Amino acid sequence: MNTSGDKPADFRENLIRYGGDVYPEIVDRAQGCYVWDSTGKKILDFTSGQMCATVGHSHPNIVAAIKKSCDTALHLFSGMIPRSVVELADKLAKIVPKPLRKSLLLSTGSESNEAAIKMAKLYTGGFEVIGLGGSWHGVTANAGAVSFASDRRGYGPGMPGSFVIPEPNAYRCPVKHCRDRCDLTCMKIGFEMYDMQSAGAPAAVIAEPVISAGGVIVPPAGYFAALQAEARKRGMLLIFDEAQTAFGRLGHWFAASHLQVTPDIMTVSKTLGGGMPLAGVITTDEIEDLCHRRGFAFYTSHVSDPLPSTVGLAVLQTIEAENLLERSQEMGAYLAERLAELQGRFEEIGDVRGMGLLRGIELVHDRETREPHHELGALTTQRCLELGLSMNIRRRPERGSVWRIAPPLTVTTADIDLAMTIFDQALAETRDALARRSAAGKTPAQRAA
């Protein structure tokens, strides 16, 4: 137990470990695209915090919105609706694809998917929900049951009626059918398997427009229209989880607008709050009305709270004022160009994919066999951090080793250049060190061969 000074011997000693790698130093400050740790080290944040700080950390408009809330209202009785909630719902109704219109404003992405799935169950009268392999929709009962990028072991059964269909990963086809061009066989097989198992109570299909935690998988053109058709055939609602993809990450207000597929329910979270806990469920008048008549209740302590909704408005105003949708496309194209350059020089970069400012880089031992190079991924991530760049690596035996990079939309070409210089150096050093280690482990005869 710590008894002296202001810094504990191990600052984690009173904390429950909640999964994932923990940065070895306390972090003191975050501003724009950078964070500073307690040793004064400045780190370029290429994950926008936990994929949320799209307008940059502590943007002055967000700070002003928080101050404004301090002067008006921070929290209210859940049945009292503040002006900021009315304004945010109005704004969302204007920018979402029609006929989506009505919003429920909550705190986290898990909560928004929990509410969306409950609405779909109430509306359809069914309880069966299909998710895509590699997806992540949250940690609560309904959302976690259709999340397949996380570890599910040790907690007993998930929600009854949860199904998975294989994800459209053309680089690493889960049904071992395609290579580089997905022909939707994965979806056809998935629905056939579902039909075989269904108890006749379909409710919803839920999907991320880009499967992010599962390895930044961008489904092929036509995928979501086909998914919607399969859902409709069975009387299921289509839910788009746009936690990461909405509000500019892909260069558009929503992936749905870009894909020209309008789901029955859309959930938004991370990127709406710009770093504050804020999430939304957005649906049509018809679904909202029927759910209400059937007694829909999702009454949380922080539903319709004034502080986060004031911040959400500031995030949307900032995206418009600073042209961040266009900027995301421009900076995304520049980042893609720089990554393609690196791929040209490193055989270990098997694939580079993504859209806008959400990019994935997959590491392999060999471009032909595509055997994932987990060690190179882990060690390079560590070296990048030492050199001042934070990137997130997703490692799963079945899904490869993929860096997920998502800088704030306010990122500059100078920031991208700095990141690429660090990444280049870290990757080269780590690759060479691993090659030396492997050569040292060989017999002279093996080395000569």
Ligand SMILES: Cc1ncc(COP(=O)(O)O)c(C=O)c1O
């Ligand atoms: C696509 C997606 N949906 C939902 C969630 C869950 O959001 P939260 O962690 O805010 O509950 C996440 C979190 O990473 C996510 O990436």
